[in-house]
Amino acid sequence: MEDCFVCWGFPIFVNMFRSLLLITSLACCQLVHAQWSLNTTPTYPELIEYYQKIDREHKEIELYAMGESDYGLPIYVCIINGAEDSLKTFQKARRETTVLINNAIHAGEPDGVNASLIWIDNWIKEGKKMNGLPVIAIIPAYNVGGMMNRNAFSRANQNGPEEYGFRGNAQNLDLNRDFIKMDSENAKTFAKIFHSLDPDVFVDTHVSNGADYQYTLTYISSTKERMAPALMKLTYQELLPALTVQLKKKKWDLFPYVDLVNETPKDGIQAFNDLPRYAMGYAALFDALSFTVETHMLKPFSQRVAATHDFLCELIQWTISNKNVIEKARNESHEYWQRQTKYAFNYELTEKKDSLLFKGYEAEFPQSEVTGLPRLKYNLNRPYQRFIPFFSQHAAKDSIDIPKYFMVGGQCKSIIERLKLNNIQFTVITNDTLLKVENDQVSSFESYKQPYEGHFYHNELTSSNDISLKEFKAGDIIIPTNQKNQRFILSTLIPQAEDSYFRWNFFDSYLQQKEHFSSYVFEEKAAEILRNEPNLKEKFEAMKIQNPNFKSSAREQLEFIYKNSVYFEKSFHQLPVFRSVE
Ligand SMILES: [Zn+2]
Known part of the structure; x- marks a missing residue:
């Protein structure tokens, strides 16, 4: 395999x-x-x-x-x-x-x-x-x-x-x-x-x-x-x-x-x-x-x-x-x-080991005819039975409270198709509905540098949780977790889980910023924002003291103010998968 x-x-x-x-x-x-x-x-x-x-x-x-x-x-x-x-x-x-x-x-x-x-x-x-x-x-x-x-x-x-x-x-x-x-x-x-x-x-x-x-x-x-x-x-x-x-x-x-x-x-x-x-x-x-x-x-x-x-x-x-x-x-x-009220994921092998009686062949390292360097060769004339370590225990690095419902944007057609193929029951919202939900905001991620099975799999992800009232539109779906195939839902819709749809690039379009600003136009607005928001100004001044590169880059400074203002797009790094909050 x-x-x-x-x-x-x-x-x-x-x-x-x-x-x-x-x-x-x-x-x-x-x-x-x-x-x-x-x-x-x-x-x-x-x-x-x-x-x-x-x-x-x-x-x-x-x-x-x-x-x-x-x-x-x-x-x-x-x-x-x-x-x-x-x-x-x-x-x-x-x-x-x-x-x-x-x-x-x-x-x-x-x-x-x-x-x-x-x-x-x-x-x-x-x-x-x-x-x-x-x-x-x-x-x-x-x-x-x-x-x-x-x-x-x-x-x-x-x-x-x-x-x-x-x-x-x-x-x-x-x-x-x-x-x-x-x-x-x-x-x-x-x-x-x-x-x-x-x-x-x-x-x-x-x-x-x-x-x-x-x-x-x-x-x-x-x-x-x-x-x-x-x-x-x-x-x-x-x-x-x-x-x-x-x-x-x-x-x-x-x-x-x-x-x-x-x-x-x-x-x-x-x-x-x-x-x-x-x-x-x-x-x-x-x-x-x-x-x-x-x-x-x-x-x-x-x-x-x-x-x-x-x-x-x-x-x-x-x-x-x-x-x-x-x-x-x-x-x-x-x-x-x-x-269960919690779902554990990101399992990794632990250091704990058992011992197993193993029937192997002695490994030898004669000189290679091809490279002139030592090469591995199993000697079939030297079979052995010996105990070897067996690392057989995994432990979950992360866990999450299982929500009663997941909500997924109706535009995520390929995910909805996969949920249907796996007999996942869900309801389609027919009227725009306001719901209190938890959502993941991606802080940073890393991806494989080479394609793996047709994907640039995201192997690292840090995110923050945001709880807010969100308006769901007709066509979005509500998936109860209280159903037989629950673990398919949890393994695919929790972005941090090993084989989630986030990791397999189904949400990549949400990872790109769509709108930007021109510095010369934004200058006056930035000044006004700092005048009106003393807390942001305090943070901004502190950044300048702590970070010389920031202090010497006009664009970075304006970018910081832009990203902390109402002008910055709310959808940036926000995944269209939500969890109910009670
Ligand atoms: Zn195979």
């Missing part, structure tokens, strides 16, 4: 040798689909043709075209164990327990594509057992444009398959950063799929980059501190221990995603911060039990497919046995959020 920057350039012959070794030693842990061989994955047309075929042949399997992708071809969802028609199927999914599996968001990482096909084929072969089966929804391949941009090279360090898709979509967006800003049609279609199903369990399938180690199967689970207690306990005290035991029986060590603190694992790993921009972070906003599977890129494709398949299998099996527990924990979580 996240790029790590270590260990690129593993010599190919070592890789091949190890593949052979692993194929021999782990033959029991490979899975091959009948139609796609040991090291191949379907193209998008082949994949959809296959799903269409099984849809035709089995009444329990339905394939739905759910909406557009940026490429132009549709995004599909395959539903197993639905109902007699699409309306009833989606009603059933929302009412009963549902597992949603998202594949090929990074189309170069197709393990889940093959694993899902194998799971379905096995289910058919085993007589389509329905006893307790939840609704299973599978997105065959989400990044359609990436799938169509097929190649054999863009995953330079990955051990198969022979050909695969590209990470970027048709707009060259990383779709796994797009769930809040929704620049892609894919993300809008995903929101439709997600809310039509309201999945209880969600899995996003990936292949890792980064360090070398012994594990094939790693996972990311939701950031504990951002979860409601009921779901946190269920995930960390029941589900993960159960999965670990069951997968061990299939010879897989289930291990957290190896997100390195430094160059090699010996200095420890850190828990991934699953912000709402990511698929799993987005799903977690709606209290889905949410996972990312990351298989290790240096393990052979068929082995990675087997690991992904077994993870999905065991997760489905656990879901079958724990339907009531899951539904209860989700309901408790929804209720928990409704009881």
Whole structure:
């Protein structure tokens, strides 16, 4: 999911040798689909043709075209164990327990594509057992444009398959950063799929980059501190221990995603911060039990497919046995959020660490043939098991009192569209209305210097709060926070939150001054203002004493008076999102 920057350039012959070794030693842990061989994955047309075929042949399997992708071809969802028609199927999914599996968001990482096909084929072969089966929804391949941009090279360090898709979509967006800003049609279609199903369990399938180690199967689970207690306990005290035991029986060590603190694992790993921009972070906003599977890129494709398949299998099996527990924990979580009076955000890793037994390979630093400098090389002949630090705790830097209502200007059409796509209930004001509200005035902000996913993301923000009576016009909207998808509202409309619409540039037009003054005209007015406002004059004189640059700049001095006068535009740096005050 996240790029790590270590260990690129593993010599190919070592890789091949190890593949052979692993194929021999782990033959029991490979899975091959009948139609796609040991090291191949379907193209998008082949994949959809296959799903269409099984849809035709089995009444329990339905394939739905759910909406557009940026490429132009549709995004599909395959539903197993639905109902007699699409309306009833989606009603059933929302009412009963549902597992949603998202594949090929990074189309170069197709393990889940093959694993899902194998799971379905096995289910058919085993007589389509329905006893307790939840609704299973599978997105065959989400990044359609990436799938169509097929190649054999863009995953330079990955051990198969022979050909695969590209990470970027048709707009060259990383779709796994797009769930809040929704620049892609894919993300809008995903929101439709997600809310039509309201999945209880969600899995996003990936292949890792980064360090070398012994594990094939790693996972990311939701950031504990951002979860409601009921779901946190269920995930960390029941589900993960159960999965670990069951997968061990299939010879897989289930291990957290190896997100390195430094160059090699010996200095420890850190828990991934699953912000709402990511698929799993987005799903977690709606209290889905949410996972990312990351298989290790240096393990052979068929082995990675087997690991992904077994993870999905065991997760489905656990879901079958724990339907009531899951539904209860989700309901408790929804209720928990409704009881909260504060919303915490800007989570950062703390210094606190646990210790984890890690199965790695010794890192060595021989001289590089290319650069003549020391280079990192993992010695596969020196496997080890050793405890390493695990930084697994996050803490919120900021919090805010949850208001009863947010108000957003009716002109913010792209935000209103995104609220609708996420089933957010709101009222449109029909008559101009005066309301007492709190509003953020941006004091300063900083942005990325290079575009990130099509945006100059604002990574720093300081602001002041202003409480005033504000006249709202017909067409502005009022959003109550007392609703099920509350956390989508809070994460996007609190400007300081990590993935807010402020940070993703939706309010940039409010950050520019529109009117200015000519100094020679404003001179007389400035003098008059100072005569009439002794407090301002006092501040002005003090500034001149304290700041020599200010004292020597006529323009700066006039600017200071202008900005503190009625002539300065009130809308400057004032965001069109407001919170109710009581
Ligand atoms: Zn990925």
